[in-house]
Amino acid sequence: MLSPAFVICWMGADMIDAAKIRPVLQIKGLHKSFGALNVTKDVGLSVNAGEIHALIGPNGAGKTTLIHQIAGLLKPDSGQILFEGQDITAASMPQRARLGLARTFQITSIVPSLSALGNVALAVQAGVDKPLGFWLPVDSDDSLNKPAQALLDIVGLGARAEVIAGRLSHGEKRALEIAMALALKPRAILLDEPMAGMGHEESARLTDLLKSLKGTYAMLLVEHDMEAVFSLADCVSVLVDGHVLATGPADMVRNDPQVRAAYLGDEAF
Amino acid sequence: MSGPLILSGKRSSFWPVVVLCLGLALVPLVAVLTKQGHWVSLTTQMMILALAALSLDLILGIGGLLSFGHAAFIGLGAYTTGILIQEGKGDLFIALPMSLVVSGLFAFVTGIIALRTRGVVFIMITLAFGQMAFFAAQALYAYGGDDGLTLDGRSTLFGLKLLSNKIVFYYLTFFCLAGCLLLLQRLSRARFGRVLLGSRDNAVRMETLGYDVFRVRLVAYVLSGMMAGLAGFLLANHTEFVSPAYAAWQRSGDLIFMVIIGGVGSLWGAVGGALTYLLLEEGLSGLTEHWKVIFGPLIIAFVLLTHGGIEGVVTRVRDLLDGGRHD
Amino acid sequence: MSLLAIQVLNGLQLGLLMFLVAAGLTLVFGVMDFINLAHGVQYMMGAYLAATFIGWSGHFVIGLGMALIGIMVFGLLLERVMFRHLYTRSHLDQVLATFGLILFLNQGVKMVWGAAPLSVPVPEWFQGSVLLGDGILYPVYRFVIIGSGLLMALVLWLVVEKTRLGMLVRAGASNATMLSALGVDVRKLFMVIFAFGTMLAGFAGAMAAPILSVEPGMGDQVLILAFVVIVIGGIGSIRGAFAGALLVGLIDTLARSYSVDFMRLFVGPAAARGIANGLSSMFIYLLMALVLFLRPDGLFPARGRT
Numbered sequence: 001m002l003s004p005a006f007v008i009c010w011m012g013a014d015m016i017d018a019a020k021i022r023p024v025l026q027i028k029g030l031h032k033s034f035g036a037l038n039v040t041k042d043v044g045l046s047v048n049a050g051e052i053h054a055l056i057g058p059n060g061a062g063k064t065t066l067i068h069q070i071a072g073l074l075k076p077d078s079g080q081i082l083f084e085g086q087d088i089t090a091a092s093m094p095q096r097a098r099l100g101l102a103r104t105f106q107i108t109s110i111v112p113s114l115s116a117l118g119n120v121a122l123a124v125q126a127g128v129d130k131p132l133g134f135w136l137p138v139d140s141d142d143s144l145n146k147p148a149q150a151l152l153d154i155v156g157l158g159a160r161a162e163v164i165a166g167r168l169s170h171g172e173k174r175a176l177e178i179a180m181a182l183a184l185k186p187r188a189i190l191l192d193e194p195m196a197g198m199g200h201e202e203s204a205r206l207t208d209l210l211k212s213l214k215g216t217y218a219m220l221l222v223e224h225d226m227e228a229v230f231s232l233a234d235c236v237s238v239l240v241d242g243h244v245l246a247t248g249p250a251d252m253v254r255n256d257p258q259v260r261a262a263y264l265g266d267e268a269f
Numbered sequence: 270m271s272g273p274l275i276l277s278g279k280r281s282s283f284w285p286v287v288v289l290c291l292g293l294a295l296v297p298l299v300a301v302l303t304k305q306g307h308w309v310s311l312t313t314q315m316m317i318l319a320l321a322a323l324s325l326d327l328i329l330g331i332g333g334l335l336s337f338g339h340a341a342f343i344g345l346g347a348y349t350t351g352i353l354i355q356e357g358k359g360d361l362f363i364a365l366p367m368s369l370v371v372s373g374l375f376a377f378v379t380g381i382i383a384l385r386t387r388g389v390v391f392i393m394i395t396l397a398f399g400q401m402a403f404f405a406a407q408a409l410y411a412y413g414g415d416d417g418l419t420l421d422g423r424s425t426l427f428g429l430k431l432l433s434n435k436i437v438f439y440y441l442t443f444f445c446l447a448g449c450l451l452l453l454q455r456l457s458r459a460r461f462g463r464v465l466l467g468s469r470d471n472a473v474r475m476e477t478l479g480y481d482v483f484r485v486r487l488v489a490y491v492l493s494g495m496m497a498g499l500a501g502f503l504l505a506n507h508t509e510f511v512s513p514a515y516a517a518w519q520r521s522g523d524l525i526f527m528v529i530i531g532g533v534g535s536l537w538g539a540v541g542g543a544l545t546y547l548l549l550e551e552g553l554s555g556l557t558e559h560w561k562v563i564f565g566p567l568i569i570a571f572v573l574l575t576h577g578g579i580e581g582v583v584t585r586v587r588d589l590l591d592g593g594r595h596d
Numbered sequence: 597m598s599l600l601a602i603q604v605l606n607g608l609q610l611g612l613l614m615f616l617v618a619a620g621l622t623l624v625f626g627v628m629d630f631i632n633l634a635h636g637v638q639y640m641m642g643a644y645l646a647a648t649f650i651g652w653s654g655h656f657v658i659g660l661g662m663a664l665i666g667i668m669v670f671g672l673l674l675e676r677v678m679f680r681h682l683y684t685r686s687h688l689d690q691v692l693a694t695f696g697l698i699l700f701l702n703q704g705v706k707m708v709w710g711a712a713p714l715s716v717p718v719p720e721w722f723q724g725s726v727l728l729g730d731g732i733l734y735p736v737y738r739f740v741i742i743g744s745g746l747l748m749a750l751v752l753w754l755v756v757e758k759t760r761l762g763m764l765v766r767a768g769a770s771n772a773t774m775l776s777a778l779g780v781d782v783r784k785l786f787m788v789i790f791a792f793g794t795m796l797a798g799f800a801g802a803m804a805a806p807i808l809s810v811e812p813g814m815g816d817q818v819l820i821l822a823f824v825v826i827v828i829g830g831i832g833s834i835r836g837a838f839a840g841a842l843l844v845g846l847i848d849t850l851a852r853s854y855s856v857d858f859m860r861l862f863v864g865p866a867a868a869r870g871i872a873n874g875l876s877s878m879f880i881y882l883l884m885a886l887v888l889f890l891r892p893d894g895l896f897p898a899r900g901r902t
Contacts, residue, residue: 408874565700
């Protein structure tokens with residue numbers, strides 16, 4: 001059976017336009033170079049509503065650079081980034097976040113001096129009516145804390161809400177980042193190696209979490225853990241040397257001889 | 270900034286502030302009863318310094334922005350007040366708002382440029398803007414230039430010379446300080462404070478959450494500049510004198526020292542820091558006219574020996590205190 | 597026209613002195629990420645040591661040489677006792693500790709040499725003036741300053757561009773963590789850079805001693821101007837420091853001289869000088885603000901620095 005997601009994942013930008021399908025996130029002809037070094041070469045890919053599109057590739061292939069460009073931390077030299085049909089190529093990071101594009105970082109990025117609950121509440125706060133009030137204490141603000149606690153429960157940190165975030169374990173911090181991303185009520189989430197540095201058990205737990213979130217959010221997942229990638233992704237793109245070598249449903253990419261030769265090797269299977 | 274400064278929104282600084290305010294409110298009474306009139310004036314001066322240190326603490330302690338030109342705002346407030354008094358428009362309800370407007374405007378314009386930079390460059394730019402204010406004061410030839418300007422008197426209140434009374438002026442200063450303490454105490458624990466704190470720890474993260482970090486910092490910077498401008502207004506009235514030295518970069522250094530010694534980000538600590546500074550100055554200059562020869566090495570020793578600066582000590586102590594609670 | 601020539605020469609001379617101070621500062625910033633407020637007092641110490649040794653030996657060159665050795669020893673001593681412990685600290689700690697050092701040294705020289713300015717005679721060889729045409733005379737010694745400043749700049753350029761040490765310094769300025777990855781003894785490199793920077797600042801102070809008054813606090817203003825220079829030029833960049841220093845030197849001198857003339861159109865001479873002094877000093881900071889607004893990384897950012 002061929003679901004629509006699978007079809008889109010094959011298509012080039014012109015075909016998608018012709019078919020009048022609108023992916024949540026669509027990237028067209030993205031280029032970026034640092035001096036003589038081309039780190040992103042004519043990259044195009046799309047992420048459909050409710051599906052996980054995994055981006056794999058060897059170290060140094062330009063995966064994080066690509067995520068940075070989509071999130072707005074780096075500006076591409078040319079190309080286009082469309083979010084729900086809207087061109088966000090020139091938008092700032094905060095603008096993209098407010099439109100509903102959330103992200104997590106490869107290197108854990110939280111506010112270490114606040115509690116776990118405080119971190120998520122801070123993310124919730126970004127979306128409320130008066131995010132910058134001067135007067136009312138934020139600690140006892142249930143309009144922030146209740147949704148934050150609910151999100152912590154979802155990612156399995158419900159019992160750790162009061163712990164100062166800097167003192168959480170590595171795996172807990174990764175989960176906290178995901179809770180912060182979810183707090184933005186995003187339409188799409190960019191996940192930059194969420195399993196990096198995790199033990200087997202922790203990654204399995206995170207894989208289950210992502211599986212449960214699949215269908216609700218469109219996700220672009222950069223990940224080295226192939227087990228996680230192939231159990232989660234609807235669609236896989238292989239990035240080698242800054243350009244997309246192959247895109248397709250997970251099974252097809254897994255068996256693509258070109259991909260096996262360029263990147264996966266045999267040990268991954 | 271390396272090493273996170275600690276200011277958790279959770280810890281309440283409410284009671285120390287209340288106790289401090291009550292204590293300060295009683296100073297004139299005690300001074301009159303014990304016939305130590307000069308205490309009133311000395312404490313007034315301490316409170317003005319504390320207000321200036323407090324204003325720096327907002328951006329340095331909570332915001333993590335090391336401004337080395339903070340004395341400029343004091344100078345601007347003081348000169349605005351001084352010039353208005355000399356021109357016969359020194360009424361409290363003209364001079365005070367004007368001081369706030371001028372210092373706030375300067376903070377806004379310089380903030381737009383300075384807050385685009387990070388780290389070392391931010392320190393140097395604020396220092397340079399501070400110097401700009403210093404030289405602007407020196408260029409005010411009609412108002413004393415290099416030598417400064419002795420004022421005809423203090424601000425009036427609807428034409429009445431109420432503020433010339435030591436006790437009245439004491440309480441004016443007291444209410445300014447208490448008001449600012451209350452404001453910052455609320456603000457640091459409110460939504461704005463948390464975003465400012467988050468930007469100090471992890472600015473990129475805050476942007477990916479959708480916060481406009483630049484704008485948040487600019488608001489804090491302007492607020493801090495206005496508060497220092499208020500201190501300048503009080504200083505000009507207290508000393509009945511204005512001088513470019515108010516805006517000198519050494520004053521900015523002194524203010525940083527006060528904030529650090531009191532504990533970065535601890536609001537009542539800024540008051541304690543100002544008090545410590547004044548006591549050190551009084552005590553050391555009683556020993557020798559070259560008191561800075563002792564004061565300088567004291568600062569160095571303080572930094573080197575409290576490994577990681579005072580915030581290191583504060584962190585360790587708090588870690589110990591917290592140990593039982595969280596783990 | 598001839599006035600302009602003199603002012604340009606004066607500006608060049610100020611710019612080159614500024615460059616000597618700024619070069620050390622920008623390297624220490626760029627390579628070590630260390631904010632050293634005490635760089636200005638090292639300039640002051642250079643001037644005081646020169647004044648002392650020249651007076652004592654009765655000979656300019658011998659005195660200058662002794663002052664240079666003295667300032668180098670002084671710099672190494674400071675590095676060992678204090679600065680070494682600050683490299684890994686936060687900028688806040690560095691600012692505060694070096695601020696304490698400024699207070700100490702400014703007051704210290706006042707105790708040792710007194711508060712009154714010292715004067716250093718212009719060396720005999722370099723007394724007199726050069727005729728520039730139109731009957732305009734320009735002191736020989738100022739040409740000596742310009743010449744030695746240019747010579748130092750050349751030496752510095754050769755060291756930074758052509759030697760292994762220079763390569764390490766450049767690598768460090770664009771990416772400091774790379775140095776330790778390459779197995780360089782970072783501690784030793786820091787010490788060399790620091791001593792070298794101190795020596796340059798001290799040399800500038802010593803050369804300036806005969807034309808400026810040697811007094812406590814003379815380094816403070818120079819320090820802040822040097823900050824402006826390296827912010828304009830781009831942190832960690834020698835080329836930037838050179839361009840920034842000349843720009844600041846020229847603009848400061850020209851603005852000072854012409855704003856006096858300009859203000860005299862409106863007020864009396866004394867007032868004009870007072871106002872112009874402040875205005876022209878402000879001008880430099882406005883220039884800096886403008887440069888930063890247009891190019892936040894300065895005019896010549898060190899390559900590869902982010």
